[in-house]
Amino acid sequence: MNYLLRGIGVVAAVGVAGLLAFSMPSGDAHGDGGGNTLPRVTNKNWQQECASCHIAYAPALLPKASWRRLMGGLDQHFGENASLDPATQADILRFLEANAADAGSSSMGRRVMQGMNPNEAPLRITETRWFVRKHDEVSRATWSRKSIGSAANCAACHRQAEQGVFDEDTVRIPK
Amino acid sequence: MIKRAVRIALATLGMASAVAGASDSPASLMAQYAKQxxxxVSALSASRGAALYRTEHPGRNGQAVSCAACHTANPTRAGRTRVGKRIEPLAPAANPQRFTDAAKVEKWFRRNCQDVLQRECSAQEKGDFIAWLSQAR
Structure with a gap:
């Protein structure tokens, strides 16, 4: 009897775990937003973990090789320890790779890849030729304003950055 | 009979998953760290916790780092990350979500103790830290 109960318990546990695994979205694509709007792809862990310190930078802004390098060095993430448990880390990397600039799933990604060497794997979005070209009118003094802090702070000027909107008419550079 | 057994098994699982959710509290975490x-628990010290929060240490790049550097001198206020994102207040009096999820608490102690102290924090230090923040008003 005891064994029967225990057996049923195990079967139920495996079943519930399976259901949970399938009900958890690990990357849901809604297609490309076009223009300067990023593809509306999302992943729970990516949003929750990456966005606790900065906006969750869109996967289409760097190639797969960059994301692999970045996620492989989270214990020294631009001078901070951002380490994750292995399962969460693997889930986020899968999402980033599936939607990376060179995954072929977005026009934003194609633009980011233009002029990038195939063996290039920049760690900073701000180092990509695409980013530099797009921001060439912003002076060094502007970047270092207290209200902006650094070029990593997209939302300082791109007021709808959190929603993936980077259109020029949503830009307001703070004083 | 089997149906009933399945129901019991599922109910047990349900309870287990509820426990795994955010059911911790500053008091339960203090008890846990004291035990570790x-x-x-009475040996945990709010004043030692405050000192841990405020003391500046030489960071990896030579710059002084402390908990207060990002979380501000007053933990009931919102802080700011290095890239300018808002950090909700650390003190439960200002933010009841704090110290209600042991896994999250452990994750941030692991990361931030490494960043500030260049080592992991001891269980005693973690307990002191929560003892201080729980009474910050």
Missing amino acids: AGVP
């Missing part, structure tokens, strides 16, 4: 440190 092998001391009674």
